[in-house]
Amino acid sequence: MDARLSAHSHEALPGSHASQVRTYWIIFGCLAALTLLTVGVAYLHLPHEAAVVVAIAIAITKVSLIAAFFMHMKGEAGVILATMATAVALIVWLLIAVLPDIGLLG
C-alpha cells in the first residue's frame, strides 16, 4: 500500500495578499525598532547582569517575530514546532548543565 499521503501546496489568497504584505512591513518596523533599542540600551551602562537580561530578552523577541511571521511558524504543524522546540530545549539544557562547572568559576 502506498503510504504516501497527499498534501496540498500553498494556495495564494488574493484577498489577503495586501494584508500579508502590510504585516511583513509592520514586523520589519518592529524588528528595526528593537534593533535600535538593543543598541541604545547597550550605551546606558546598565549593570552587567541587567544588560545581559535586557539584551537576551530583546533578542528572543526579535527571533520570535522572525520565526512566527517570516518563517510562518505561527501556522505550522505541531511536528515542526516540536522539532524546533526540542533543538532549543537541548541547547538550553547544555547551558544549564555545563555552566555551573566552568562558567561560574570566576
Added chain:
Amino acid sequence: MSTAVAHVETETNTGIPNGKLGIWMFLASEVMLFGGLISAYIILRSGSPEMIIPPREMMGVPLATFNTFVLIFSSVMMVLALAAIQEGDVPRFGRYLGLVIACGFTFLFVKAYEYHHKWEEGITISSNLFGSFYYTLTGLHCLHVIGGIILMVYILRCGLRGEYTPTSHGRVEYAGLYWHFVDLVWVILFPILYLLNT
C-alpha cells in the same frame, strides 16, 4: 469549468510536504551547530573574568548595526518574493529575490571590511579567546550567507525560467526558511559579540 486553482499533489509521509519537513529538520540541526558554539562562548566568558573583551569602539558597532538592518531587510524581501510567486508574479519575484541576493553581498562586503579593520587593531582568530570565538562564529555565519546567496541565485534562475507557479513553489519557501534562519542567527550574534562588552 471550475476556475478554482488546481492543487498540486506534493509528496508527504506525515501530512506535511517532505521538503518542508526536511528543511525544518535541517534548521533544527543548525540550531544545535550554532547553539553549541554560542553556548561555549557564554560558558567560557562567564568563567573567565580576566577575558579581554574589545571595547565597543574597537568592535565597530555602527557598521554591525547597519549589517543587522541589511539582513532584516533581506528577510522582508525574501518573504515578499515568496508572496509574489504565490500570486504568479514572476517579474516581482525576480526583483525581490534580486534584492535578497544584493543584501547578502552587502553583508559580506561589510563583514570583509570589518575583518580587515579588526586585523589592523590586533583582533585576530589567535590573538585571544574573544578573537577565536568572534571569527569562528561570524565566519561560520558568513559561510552560511555565502551558501544562501548561491541557493538564492539558483532559485532566481529557476523562477525566471518559469519553474515555479502559484501552486508549485515549495523550493522558494524552503530556501526562504533557510535565509530567515541565517538572519535569525545574526540577530543573536550581534548583541552577544558587539554590545555586551562591558
